[in-house]
Structures are given as structure tokens and as C-alpha cells.
Amino acid sequence: MFAERIQHLTSSIIREILAAAQQPGVISFAGGLPAAGSFPEPDWSVLPTYVKQYGMSEGEPELREAIAADARAKGIRCEANQVLVLSGSQQGLDLVSKLFIDPHSSVLVESPTYLAALQCFRLFQADCQGVPLKANGLDMATFESQVRDHKPRFAYLIPSFQNPSGTCYDQAARHETAAMLDKYGLPLLEDEPYCELDYDNVEKPPICSLLQRAPWIYQGSFSKILMPGLRVGYLIAHPSLIAPLVRLKQAADLHTNRPGQWLALDYLRSAEKPQRLARLQGFYRERRDAFAAALESEFADIAEWQVPSGGLFFWLKLKQVRDTRPLLQPALEAGVAFMPGEAFFAEEQPPLGYLRLNFSHTEPELMVEGLQRLRKVLESA
Numbered sequence: 404m405f406a407e408r409i410q411h412l413t414s415s416i417i418r419e420i421l422a423a424a425q426q427p428g429v430i431s432f433a434g435g436l437p438a439a440g441s442f443p444e445p446d447w448s449v450l451p452t453y454v455k456q457y458g459m460s461e462g463e464p465e466l467r468e469a470i471a472a473d474a475r476a477k478g479i480r481c482e483a484n485q486v487l488v489l490s491g492s493q494q495g496l497d498l499v500s501k502l503f504i505d506p507h508s509s510v511l512v513e514s515p516t517y518l519a520a521l522q523c524f525r526l527f528q529a530d531c532q533g534v535p536l537k538a539n540g541l542d543m544a545t546f547e548s549q550v551r552d553h554k555p556r557f558a559y560l561i562p563s564f565q566n567p568s569g570t571c572y573d574q575a576a577r578h579e580t581a582a583m584l585d586k587y588g589l590p591l592l593e594d595e596p597y598c599e600l601d602y603d604n605v606e607k608p609p610i611c612s613l614l615q616r617a618p619w620i621y622q623g624s625f626s627k628i629l630m631p632g633l634r635v636g637y638l639i640a641h642p643s644l645i646a647p648l649v650r651l652k653q654a655a656d657l658h659t660n661r662p663g664q665w666l667a668l669d670y671l672r673s674a675e676k677p678q679r680l681a682r683l684q685g686f687y688r689e690r691r692d693a694f695a696a697a698l699e700s701e702f703a704d705i706a707e708w709q710v711p712s713g714g715l716f717f718w719l720k721l722k723q724v725r726d727t728r729p730l731l732q733p734a735l736e737a738g739v740a741f742m743p744g745e746a747f748f749a750e751e752q753p754p755l756g757y758l759r760l761n762f763s764h765t766e767p768e769l770m771v772e773g774l775q776r777l778r779k780v781l782e783s784a
């Protein structure tokens with residue numbers, strides 16, 4: 404009855420865990436939810452009437468201008484006509500997949516990588532090839548051999564405060580990665596929803612701004628800096644790629660919701676934007692520090708981790724290597740939720756013993772209690 408690709412449609416374990424993790428009494432380190440208290444209270448009554456009408460597929464012209472100006476400030480050489488406003492940056496993964504992936508095309512991904520990107524690329528029947536992430540960037544030797552062996556259609560990278568590992572590529576890694584992409588003319592999909600959630604003021608030039616030759620697409624999102632329910636994100640594409648992406652957007656959903664675009668523009672134009680961002684960063688920095696302290700007191704003897712400089716996640720490696728997937732149900736029963744690390748790897752036999760723990764959503768007073776519950780499950784299961 405269904406199209407062949409539906410055989411490749413996997414469920415997103417995250418979205419399933421999220422439902423269970425929202426039960427009362429469960430302390431959830433599972434999702435990537437921004438803290439609800441960080442959302443602004445917009446004045447919807449001042450929404451202009453024109454936003455009720457159909458709009459342009461590319462997005463609102465003024466919003467595209469504002470996004471391009473922001474991107475130029477980050478070093479990306481671009482004009483507003485290279486910007487496509489998206490219904491969440493997740494939509495960019497879908498459109499880019501449609502543009503590049505045929506059945507059995509290879510796509511190069513970080514190992515580990517964003518689970519819902521794997522879900523999307525696999526739906527289009529891509530063979531995802533992983534390149535191990537090290538503390539400060541990609542393992543370049545494996546990167547080159549994967550490019551030579553598999554001739555991928557594009558490389559999907561999350562260089563800043565990666566989901567799930569929290570890794571931020573250092574400057575040297577960014578330059579080396581750009582040089583490698585240029586050497587093979589390999590297109591880059593650079594996904595940066597966490598780039599503004601920077602708590603330690605890290606230097607992080609976009610990799611696409613360092614490219615000389617390879618085509619690129621850069622994605623950003625308003626989910627983490629404004630609110631995820633808005634469903635507004637964007638991509639900026641090399642001039643050679645924007646026209647087909649706009650047509651794919653037309654075919655997908657005509658255009659992104661206009662009230663949400665209006666709010667995103669209001670945010671970008673607001674004179675208080677720098678203070679709002681600084682407040683948000685301060686709020687998350689405190690939670691990151693509280694979680695680091697809670698981990699140090701509860702998990703130091705059983706796991707290893709690096710304190711992330713931004714983003715929403717700690718990535719733990721258990722000292723006693725084991726499959727963490729069977730621990731999820733007992734953990735939920737014990738009133739704590741986490742994300743098993745195995746789900747984030749492209750490899751059929753993923754490395755075992757990793758956990759992704761979100762620190763942004765849980766009140767600091769509950770962090771130690773949540774970790775103690777998790778530790779008990781680890782010790783008894």
C-alpha cells in the first residue's frame with residue numbers, strides 16, 4: 404500500500420521518550436527543551452493584519468534582510484536573496500535531503516549526530532557514513548577516507564555545541580574541515596541551532612564562511628533563542644543552491660507561518676536583543692554549572708564527560724561499558740528520563756555506554772535527586 408521509502412521510516416525514540424518523560428513526578432534529562440521560563444511574552448494584539456494573508460515562499464522580505472545582516476556579522480558572505488525562511492530548521496533537513504539524496508546515496512555525518520537528521524536522511528534511503536568526533540572537531544583522517552571511499556553527496560555537520568555531544572569545533576578544526584571540503588568540492592550542510600547558546604564566549608567562525616570552492620547551506624533557528632513552538636528557522640544557501648531549495652519549499656508547505664515570522668523579525672529588530680540574549684545565556688550558564696556540580700558529586704566515579712561551553716547537553720561515557728537502551732524503562736519507572744547514546748550513531752553496531760543528559764529543563768534543586776535516581780538504576784539493572 405505504501406511507497407517503498409516507508410520501509411525506511413524509523414520512529415524517533417526522542418519523541419516517544421518525551422511523552423513518557425512528561426508524566427508527573429519524572430525528572431527529565433531526556434529532551435532538548437529550552438526552559439519554559441526563558442520564553443518572552445509577546446504582545447499578539449499588535450500583530451499586523453497582513454500576516455493573515457498568504458505570503459511568499461522565500462519568507463518575509465524584511466526578515467530575510469535581517470537574517471542576512473546577522474549572518475554577515477558572523478562572517479558569512481551572503482545577501483537576503485540567499486535566505487529561505489523555514490518552518491523550523493528541521494524542515495531544512497527535509498528540503499536538503501530532497502535536493503541531494505537518491506536511494507543509496509552516501510551522506511557524511513558526525514559520529515554521534517542529531518538523531519532526527521539520521522531519521523530524515525534514512526527516509527530518503529541514504530547510507531549515512533559516520534566520522535568520529537574528537538574533543539575539538541572531526542577525526543580528519545577518517546573524514547578523508549570516508550569521502551574517498553563513499554563519495555558522499557554532502558557532509559552534515561553541527562560544529563557548535565553539538566547535539567548530542569556538546570562538542571564545539573575549535574578554530575583549527577574549522578579551518579581544516581573547510582580545507583577538506585574544498586579539496587573534494589563536497590557540499591556542506593552546516594546546522595547551527597545552538598550557536599547563540601554560548602556560555603563561555605567561544606570564537607567560532609562558521610565553516611561555510613571559510614570555504615573557497617565547496618557549495619554550502621547554513622541553517623539557523625529561532626527555537627532556542629526565542630521559542631520552539633514558533634516553528635521558525637532559516638537556511639542560507641550558496642547562490643547555486645537557493646533556487647531549487649525555494650521550489651522545494653513551495654512544494655512542501657507554500658511558506659512558513661507569517662505570525663511567527665513577524666515575531667522573529669520583532670525579536671531581531673528589538674533594541675533589547677543583546678540584553679535578552681545575555682539574560683538567556685546567563686540563565687543557561689547557571690543551569691550548566693549547577694548540573695556540572697551535581698554530576699561531579701554523583702557520577703564522578705562511574706562516568707566521564709567534558710563540561711560543554713554551550714548548547715543544552717552533557718554527553719556521558721560510562722566507565723563500565725554497557726548498552727544503555729535497556730535502562731530506559733527502569734529509569735522511567737524510577738522517575739528519571741535520559742537519552743540512550745546508542746540512538747545517535749549512524750553505525751549499525753553503535754558504540755555502547757553513552758548517555759545524553761539535558762541540563763536546561765530541570766530546576767537546579769532537582770538535579771541531584773534526578774542523578775541519584777539514575778545512578779540507582781545503573782547500579783541495579
Ligand code: PMP
Pocket residue numbers: 435490491492493494517561566594596623624625626631635636
Ligand atoms: N538541528 C539540530 C542539531 C537540533 O538539535 C534541532 C532541534 N533540537 C533541530 C535541528 C531542529 O530545530 P528546529 O526545527 O526547532 O529549528
